[in-house]
Amino acid sequence: NVAVPIGYFEHALSICPNYHQCHAAALCNLARAHFIKCQNDHGSVELSSSILYYREALGLRHVGHPDRPGTLLHLSEVLLFYYGKLGLEEFPGEIMELVSEVQA
Numbered sequence: 001n002v003a004v005p006i007g008y009f010e011h012a013l014s015i016c017p018n019y020h021q022c023h024a025a026a027l028c029n030l031a032r033a034h035f036i037k038c039q040n041d042h043g044s045v046e047l048s049s050s051i052l053y054y055r056e057a058l059g060l061r062h063v064g065h066p067d068r069p070g071t072l073l074h075l076s077e078v079l080l081f082y083y084g085k086l087g088l089e090e091f092p093g094e095i096m097e098l099v100s101e102v103q104a
Helices: 003-015 023-041 044-060 068-085 093-103
Strands: none
Touching: 003 023, 023 044, 023 068, 044 068, 068 093
């Protein structure tokens, strides 16, 4: 049951101030848990939450941050899953931009 870890990650996020260096990690943990829940339950709310949390974490991990490439890849993974659920055969350029930054 993924609801228990989601509760823990939400609590961790609530007690970690926005300016703290671990805030982005808390966002990524919560995003991953929502993504796993979405895969298990096929819920679009969890998928939207996962994308939102990864985007927020990416905003905190500027170019040069050691965890930025991983965040870029995780966000790309969730977006691929999202667009795949929509049945799109071609994916928006955003995914290519994210992946190309990782390769740079």
